Every structure is written in C-alpha cells, then in structure tokens.
Amino acid sequence: MQREQNLAEAFVELADTLVADFDVVDFLHVLANRCVDLLGVQTAGLMLADQRGQLRLMASSSEQSRLLELFELEIDEGPCLTCYHTGQPTADTNLEQPDARWPRFGRQAGAAGFGSVHALPLRLRAEIIGVLNLFCAAAEPLRDQDARMGQALADVATIGLLQHRAIEHRQVLAEQLQGALNSRVLVEQAKGVLAERLHLGMPEAFHALRTHARRNNQRLSDIAQAIIDGTIDTTHFVSS
Amino acid sequence: MSADRRARVLALLSAHGPGVDRLCAACVAHLPGISGAGLAVMTTLPASGTRYVSDEASARIEELQFELGEGPCVDAFAAGRPVMVPDLSGRQYQLRWPAFAVGAVAAGVRAVFAFPLQLGAIRIGVLDLYRDRPGGLADEEIADALVFADTVTLLLLAEDHAEGDWQVSAYDEHRTVVHQATGMVMAQLGGTIRGAFDRLRAHAYAEDRPLDDVADDVVKRRLRFDQFTD
Numbered sequence: 001m002q003r004e005q006n007l008a009e010a011f012v013e014l015a016d017t018l019v020a021d022f023d024v025v026d027f028l029h030v031l032a033n034r035c036v037d038l039l040g041v042q043t044a045g046l047m048l049a050d051q052r053g054q055l056r057l058m059a060s061s062s063e064q065s066r067l068l069e070l071f072e073l074e075i076d077e078g079p080c081l082t083c084y085h086t087g088q089p090t091a092d093t094n095l096e097q098p099d100a101r102w103p104r105f106g107r108q109a110g111a112a113g114f115g116s117v118h119a120l121p122l123r124l125r126a127e128i129i130g131v132l133n134l135f136c137a138a139a140e141p142l143r144d145q146d147a148r149m150g151q152a153l154a155d156v157a158t159i160g161l162l163q164h165r166a167i168e169h170r171q172v173l174a175e176q177l178q179g180a181l182n183s184r185v186l187v188e189q190a191k192g193v194l195a196e197r198l199h200l201g202m203p204e205a206f207h208a209l210r211t212h213a214r215r216n217n218q219r220l221s222d223i224a225q226a227i228i229d230g231t232i233d234t235t236h237f238v239s240s
Numbered sequence: 241m242s243a244d245r246r247a248r249v250l251a252l253l254s255a256h257g258p259g260v261d262r263l264c265a266a267c268v269a270h271l272p273g274i275s276g277a278g279l280a281v282m283t284t285l286p287a288s289g290t291r292y293v294s295d296e297a298s299a300r301i302e303e304l305q306f307e308l309g310e311g312p313c314v315d316a317f318a319a320g321r322p323v324m325v326p327d328l329s330g331r332q333y334q335l336r337w338p339a340f341a342v343g344a345v346a347a348g349v350r351a352v353f354a355f356p357l358q359l360g361a362i363r364i365g366v367l368d369l370y371r372d373r374p375g376g377l378a379d380e381e382i383a384d385a386l387v388f389a390d391t392v393t394l395l396l397l398a399e400d401h402a403e404g405d406w407q408v409s410a411y412d413e414h415r416t417v418v419h420q421a422t423g424m425v426m427a428q429l430g431g432t433i434r435g436a437f438d439r440l441r442a443h444a445y446a447e448d449r450p451l452d453d454v455a456d457d458v459v460k461r462r463l464r465f466d467q468f469t470d
Contacts, residue, residue, distance in 0.1 A: 051379075052386045056414055065459065068416050171324030171353075174382050179321030185360030185419050186320070189433060192423020192459070202420060202459070228361040228426070228433050 003038070007149075010034040014156060023219040024180045025187050026210065027160050028059035035153055036061045039146045041134040042114065045071040046157060047080060048122075048130040050181055051174060055084055055131060058184050063203035070105075070112055071133065078105040080131040083119035087128045089147065091118040094139040115139030118147075120154045124162060129177065132157065183221040190224030197234055208237040252391050260395045264292040264367070267388040273381055274353075275372040278302045279392065280313055281365040283434070291365070300347040301368055304340050311340040313366045316354035320363070325352045327374035350374045355389040357396065360419055361433045364396050397437070413451070421455035428466045439465055 013030055028046050035044035043062050047055040055075045060068060074080045082101065083090040092099050095110040095117065109117055114135045122130035132154040134142070142150065162176055187209070195205040213223045226232040256266040260279065268277050278298040279291040290306075293299040305311035312323040325333055328350055334341045344352065351371040357364050367389045377385065394413075418440070426436035443465075444454040457463035 050386075052383050052390070057416065065417065065456075072415060171326060171376050174324060174377075175321050178386070179319065182320045182356075182358055182360060185414075187360075188416055188419035189360045189362075189423040189426075192420040192425075193427045194423075195420070195459075196424040196427035225361060228423070 006037055010038055011156075014160065022160075023213070023221065024161065025059070025183050025220045026213070028157065028180075029210075031153060031157050031160070032059045032061040035132065035134060035150065038153070039134060039142070039150050041118075041136045041146075043067055043135040045133040045135075046122075046130060047071070047075065047084075047133060048161075048177060048181060049084065049128065051177055055080065056181060056184075058130070058180065063201075063206055065202070066112060067135075070108055070135075073108060074102075074105050074117075074133065078102045078109075078119075079117055080119040080133045083121050083131050084128055087121050087123065089118070089120050089151070091141060092116060093141045096139060109135065113137065116141070118142050118150070120147075120150050122154050122158045122161075124158055124173075129158060129161070129173075183224075186221050186228070187224045190227040193227050194234060194237060198237060212237050248387050252388070253395070258395060258398070260392055260399075261292040263388070263392055263395060265294060267367075267369070267385075267392075268294045270388075271369070271381055271384055273371060273375070273377065274369045274385075276370050278368045278370075279365060280305070280317075280368065281396070282317065283363065283432075297347050297349050297370060297372070298368070301344055301349060301352065301370060304343045304347075305368075308337075308339045308343075310337045311344075312337070312352045312354040313368050316356045317363060317366050320356055320358060322356065323352075323354045324376065325354075326376035327351060329374070344370075348372050351376070353377055353385065355385060357389055357393040359393065359397075359413060359437070360422075362397075362422075362437055364393065364434070367392055397434075397441075415452045415455065417459050418452055418455040421458035424458050425465045428464055436465075 032044045032046055035041065045060045046058045048058045050056050057068065057071045057075065060071060079090040079092050079102065092106060093116045095106050095114055099106050115138045116136045118134045120132040121128045122132060132150065134150060161180060162173065190209060191202055191205040194200060194208055195202055198208065200208065209220060209223060213220045223232065227234060252263065252266065256262040264277050264279050268274055276294040276298040278293045278301055280302055281291050282288045290302040293302060305313045312325050316323040328341050328345050349370045350373050353369040355367045357367060369385060421440060422433060422437045425440055426433050429436060429439065440454060441451060444451045454463065
C-alpha cells in the first residue's frame with residue numbers, strides 16, 4: 001500500500017509541474033528523485049540527447065560530485081550510451097565482473113559501491129531523446145515491476161519534455177530540447193554564484209534556489225537568470 | 241563532447257578558423273539546404289552588431305530584426321532556444337512578427353532558423369540561417385547547424401582572449417563542474433558571467449591544465465580568483 005501511495009503522490013507532484021509555467025529543470029529533478037523513492041534504486045540520473053549525437057546529464061537525484069562525474073563518464077562509455085544507440089533497455093547487472101563494452105565505467109561504478117546499473121530509453125515514437133539511468137547497490141537485474149515502472153517514469157519524462165502533440169515537426173523538438181539543455185546550464189551557473197555568496201555546498205545551493213523558486217512560484221531558470229543578472233537579492237535565500 | 245563531435249568542431253576550426261566570417265561562409269557552403277547565413281553579436285537586446293552576412297537577403301534579415309526589434313533571431317536570443325520557422329508565410333508567423341515576416345518574405349526569405357550562441361547565462365549572439373524556399377531542416381541538418389553554432393560560439397569566446405593560439409583545447413565546456421565554477425568565479429570577481437568564464441579558461445590555458453580540472457579546484461574551494469591581481 002505504501003508503494004501505491006508513494007506512486008500516487010509522485011504522479012500528482014509530476015502532474016502539478018505540467019502547467020502553464022512549465023519548469024523543465026525542476027520537473028526532471030523531481031522525476032529523478034521519485035525514481036529513487038519508487039524503484040528501490042540508490043541514484044537516478046536523466047540524460048538528454050543534445051541533437052548533435054551526444055547525451056548530456058540533465059538531472060540527478062544526488063548532487064554529490066563523484067556521482068555527477070560517474071554519470072558524465074557514462075555518457076562516453078556505458079550502458080546508457082548503448083541504450084541510447086539501440087533504443088533498448090540496457091544493464092550491467094554485476095559491476096564486479098568487468099564488461100568489455102565499458103571497462104572504465106564499470107570499474108568506477110563498482111568502486112563507487114554500486115552493484116548494477118540500468119539504462120531505460122526515453123522514447124518518442126521511433127526516436128530516442130534521452131536515457132533514464134539507475135544505479136543500484138544490489139548486483140542483480142531490476143524486478144519486473146520496477147523495470148515496468150521505470151519505463152513508465154521514463155515515458156512521463158518524455159511527455160513532460162515535449163508538450164506539443166504535433167511532434168512530427170522536428171523544429172519544435174529542436175527548440176524544446178535545446179532550450180531545456182541551456183536552462184540546465186543556467187541553473188548550474190546560478191548554483192555556483194549562490195554557493196560562493198552564501199558559503200554553501202552545491203546541494204545546499206540547489207536547495208536554496210529551489211526553495212526560493214517554489215515560494216515565489218517562479219521557474220528555476222528564471223530565478224537563476226535573475227541571480228546571474230544581479231536583479232535579485234540573494235542574502236536571504238534560505239539553505240535549509 | 242563526444243569524440244566524433246569534438247573532431248568535427250576541430251576540423252571546422254582548422255579548416256576555417258580563426259576568422260568567424262570564414263566559418264560562417266563554410267556553414268553556408270556545407271549545408272546544402274541553406275541559402276545564406278547572418279551572425280548577430282550581442283550581450284543584450286538590441287543587437288550590437290552584425291559580424292557576418294553571406295548575401296543581401298541575410299543582410300536584410302539582420303537589418304529588419306535590428307530596426308524592428310522583432311523576429312526569430314530576437315526571440316531565440318531572449319528565450320535561450322532555437323527558433324525554427326519552416327515557412328514565414330504561414331499565418332502563425334505573420335501574426336507573431338507582422339512587420340518582420342512581410343519584410344523578410346519581400347526580400348526572398350521563406351524559412352529562417354535562428355540558433356542562439358550561448359552557454360547558460362553567457363549569451364553572445366545568434367546565428368541566423370535562411371532558405372529561399374519553404375521547408376524545415378532535416379535531423380542531420382539540425383545537428384550540423386548546432387555544431388556550427390557551437391563552433392562559432394567557441395571562436396567568439398576566444399576572441400577576447402590573448403590566447404595566441406586560439407585552438408579549442410581538449411576540454412568539454414559542458415561539464416557540470418565547469419558551469420558551477422563559472423558561477424563561483426563570477427561571485428568572487430564581480431563582473432559578468434562571461435568574464436568569469438574567460439578568467440577560468442585563461443587560467444587553465446596559462447597553467448596548461450584541462451578546464452574541468454581547474455573548475456574542480458574552484459568548486460572544491462582549492463582555488464579562488466580574488467587572490468589574483470592580474
């Protein structure tokens with residue numbers, strides 16, 4: 001029952017974000033966190049295709065730099081890259097055993113304490129626009145219900161990202177994806193400003209940014225822009 | 241950057257750089273579906289200047305947007321995302337940019353694809369591609385246009401630098417830690433976000449270290465930029 005309740009809460013929270021002032025960075029952040037709650041995994045990361053042939057990290061359930069580095073390593077070599085190319089769920093269910101397809105990534109993921117990693121595609125009809133990446137402590141495949149729910153969450157991510165129904169227009173897809181990718185960069189830059197000004201770590205800086213955005217009903221990227229432009233007073237941004 | 245994309249960027253720079261106008265000319269030559277290109281440079285609206293136009297129609301596009309303060313280029317810059325217009329005679333575009341659409345179509349422009357040149361809050365201009373007949377860009381063309389836009393962005397960012405050798409070093413400007421460090425350096429030095437990015441790159445270049453290594457030092461608070469006097 002608890003899991004069903006968590007699931008219901010997750011979908012309500014996600015649906016709440018699919019409104020007029022859609023905040024893509026926040027949406028993906030919520031989704032990544034909900035994956036951890038719902039799927040019994042330790043860390044979740046969302047990658048988007050940058051339309052130049054490469055994946056980029058868009059959101060992570062953890063701000064720890066070593067985990068971000070691991071995600072970014074996997075962009076060049078790992079199950080998530082294979083998933084992106086094949087469009088099929090791809091996993092390494094035992095990181096202790098080296099896999100010739102991703103030797104460096106496998107070693108680092110194992111050294112970070114994970115037992116397995118699972119990549120699920122974000123699909124838009126025939127196209128793969130990104131990957132949902134899940135890291136687990138256990139060295140085993142995902143349970144069927146977790147694999148299904150994981151794919152459902154990946155599909156929710158896709159729907160949330162692409163709010164136009166007529167996505168046969170490649171142009172709209174390009175606009176949305178590139179806009180989302182740049183919004184994330186903007187948010188990361190603003191985190192740096194806050195971290196420095198308020199003497200915070202990056203996770204606390206992100207939390208302060210989100211708290212302010214939610215309290216004032218504004219988009220993360222709009223607050224981020226204001227922080228960088230200097231049009232907002234950050235001295236009273238809370239960190240807890 | 242994936243190895244493939246980095247290779248494409250480096251190849252373009254070697255073949256056509258460091259002059260940004262030569263790179264834009266190469267973009268037009270390399271994208272068969274594109275009739276022309278214009279490069280507008282600005283840090284805020286309105287555009288401060290046109291760095292390149294390939295022909296009269298491109299010049300007219302830049303002129304109209306500058307004079308009227310409306311158009312796909314203006315919207316792309318303001319919104320921080322590409323604006324792709326497969327047919328300017330379409331009703332929704334005529335409604336969105338009434339004066340621009342009429343003027344551009346009269347100049348022989350039927351489709352416009354505006355790519356903002358940016359890295360988060362660092363916004364330096366827009367690359368406007370146009371076509372003299374209606375039609376959208378295919379996936380391959382979008383990918384190529386984005387790579388050209390990235391390369392133009394890197395070139396423009398390097399221009400202010402006394403980097404002698406403007407060569408794009410082996411860094412990936414899209415690492416999270418680089419963006420965070422940029423923000424921190426901006427808070428340390430004051431000034432602009434672009435200035436902060438320039439200082440980070442200059443330091444990496446002077447120390448002959450990868451940019452993301454330097455950025456990591458900044459984020460881990462092993463390196464600050466307000467202790468330097470230059």
